[in-house]
Amino acid sequence: MLSEMIGGMTDHDVRTLADDELRTxxxxxxxxxxxxxITDEEWPQVRAAVQDGPTLGVTDGESGALIGTARSFESAMTLPGGAGVPIGGVTHVGVRADRTRRGVLTELMHAQLTDLAERGMVAAGLHASETSIYGRFGYGVATCARDYTVDRRFARFRSDAPVGGRVEIRTVEAAIELFADAYPRTATRPGMLTRPAGWWAQLRRTLERQDGPVTAITHEGADGVDGYAVYSVDRPQPGPATLRLVDLQCAGPESFAGLWRYLLSVDLVHDITASGRPLDEPLELLLTDPRAVSTIAQFDDLWLRLIDVPTALAMRTYAGESLVLDVTDPVLPGNDGCYRVGPDGAARTEDPAALHLDVDALAMIYLGAWRPSQLVDTGRVRASTPGAARQADRLFATSAPPWCGTFF
Ligand SMILES: CC(C)(COP(=O)(O)OP(=O)(O)OC[C@H]1O[C@@H](n2cnc3c(N)ncnc32)[C@H](O)[C@@H]1OP(=O)(O)O)[C@@H](O)C(=O)NCCC(=O)NCCS
Known part of the structure; x- marks a missing residue:
């Protein structure tokens, strides 16, 4: 069926794999x-961490061996304005090394997008191993993140930093159970995803594989648990100890400050590393010496692919004056066309367009990671009327940079 949807029989027929093929x-x-x-001992845990959703596969015509695979699971993504849309989380993408560069991934990507569209997914998202692969399939960098380190010697809280709430050490199981309930309330930033049960199972596996001991904490505010963090500590002998933050999520400024007050109070730790954090996470602003925090990397986080462009455009909010976009989608041509986008919503129109862009560029401005004028200035988007780029900047602007914060 999938091969029918992507244009009949091809050299690389894509099919949905059965449950007993998942290990392969x-x-x-x-x-x-x-x-x-995977070893026999590992398999039950690995299986539990495979989120529900189809695994696609391509088998070799002669040997029948699996030579390519891609999975997806269903989640929901927060949009500017607060609505959520169904999104397919794309993961476990690989083609056997002796069969690469023959179009296997291309077939898998096209089949997967068709399948996700049929399942009502408005978008697809992934974290890319290499950044030159996915643009051709309509994915664009829609959120960015940073890694930072904190030198504990210089990290002191300012006297005006928020206080309140209680931090408690829990077992990993208890912290996850308590926080998984609270998490949807905290996932308010554009680009954040709901986390299916399999995602939490994968986190447990990640924590089990840490070199150092793992600690889990929750933060409790006036309305109950509103934040949590999990970390491990590497303490080489001799050598300075590093606290590695694996995950930290919080509902607001008090839980953020509360969790960091605790983290910075842990004894015998020289520095703290945090990876994949929001670009504007305000730890520096809580400290007397902002240079105690050093950004060590900034990178692409979520690659987004808008599958149902009319719905995606209609579901987010906009500010300023309306504008007509002319969207081109080389893979899903049903998305091609002009859309009037503005504070009253977004809908198809016959009116002439002011901005012309491919669907990957639309994904880059959709959550607010990039300003449309940046894409015009770099040749990624074409403006056909004066002032259109600045007008689009105002329309798509968001109050905070988007962030995914869920790795898969
Ligand atoms: C990345 C990978 C899936 C590509 O599979 P593939 O079957 O070789 O891809 P295709 O033959 O369909 O290539 C499609 C296009 O992408 C390009 N491309 C594929 N992989 C690329 C890479 N790693 N770097 C740059 N370009 C790449 C191809 O050159 C081709 O370009 P074209 O359309 O201009 O001809 C495969 O190389 C792989 O499994 N790599 C290791 C695992 C990995 O990185 N997985 C992704 C996890 S997010």
């Missing part, structure tokens, strides 16, 4: 990342 698919994916195959 996982091993294939691992081999493409140069990771050892």
């Amino acid at each position: 698919a996982q091993d294939l994916f691992r081999s493409t990342l140069h990771v050892k195959p």
